[in-house]
Amino acid sequence: MKMRFLGRTCLIVLSLLPAVSTQRDGSSVIGSDQPLIASPGEDVILPCHITPSLSAVDMDVRWFRQKFKIPVHLYEDRRDRTDIQDSDYRGRTALSILRLQEGILSLDLRNLRHTDSAVYSCYATDGVWSGQGKTELIVRALGTQPSISMDSTQGEQTRLVCRSEGWSPEPEVTWRDRDGNNVTSLSNTIVKRDSQGLLGVSSFIKIKQQSNVFSCLVRSKTPKPDWESKLHISSDFFPGVSGWMVAFFLTLALSIGAIPLLAIQWRRMDGMNFIIIMRNFI
Template identity: 75%
Template structure:
């Protein structure tokens, strides 16, 4: 009994089983150590192919061909691979002499996702970002998007969304105002206290003038 699973090339099988052995010398290298037929299932006539560690490149039509010397037949099935990437991570990236920027990264997508940036008010600021997409050796996509930040906007969210109807991944980052150089909090408090003190002086003078004349003279003599 021979069982052959292949895609486009009959002579380059995804998996070949013959004479009760797995003959993998001519196997497509892309499937090396990732395929198997169950010996127990074969005894029942089940020649299903087990494919491990799915990759985006595995998507496509597979043909199964069986031949026992007296009878042969085949069939086809389609494999659809849809991988939702990792939760996006946000980090700061700052180099000397350049404006600070945030970088949003997500990996292992089967198709290119959409990246959406929003500021603390919920406004879409994606047009200010620059995305980059790369494909790894297994066919998965990694997306990286960066956006420059200003002191006025200290909360950002990065939404990485599949372009097909699937769940979304979102991450948020709060940037403390202490991160940006500028006027410190105690300086602001001192300035406000000083202004309020100056403004209170005319009110004190008016109140003193309303007091009894003698008392006013006594107070002034005591002050002198």
């Protein structure tokens, strides 16, 4: 009887194993199909989850970049393994136990650095089943406002040089002539990385006397939806245009721009005077 009972028990257990395996095999780990864009110093959450929802509290969860054995964060045996964590991320990452209970493997990453830009892999396993998802993070550093200067070498055609530093990732440089035409194809751009890993750009364009006004626009290739570039400069660099003419047109532009403000202020003052008169009359 005992042997028969044990035999039935074994059959029941064996019959359940395929069902458990099928449930795990039907699950997958999902990252983000859109890159996450942030700035240095910000805190972000790298999204990742198991679908259908499955508790990951008893699983091993590993976040890494290129090297599997050097984790950005490792959750193993129900605890965080900071002893083998990448030293660049130590003290800056966290996994939520409450989220793990719901199958959410998202990683909290604090105090972003521009070197954090990478494709992150999220890997989860229970020893039998495993799944992996990916999330891209772009840490965007906006560089300095570009400056334009003349670069004239004896015997060669005069060039304008547009310089800007402190970018990540590499920015886009656009040249326009005085008529607003895009003349970037006539330019040559050099990109160099500084000691901090940020990028500096130097863009050169040859100029002629008859085309004496150029603008240089340096902007990020990965703008946020509501982000507007303010790194724009346009100036005249030829001796044919005197300094007093530049000052005259600048003063004229400022005066024209101030007219609407003065009109608004005059209406406000006129309205206030009317109110005072009415009060005195009453």
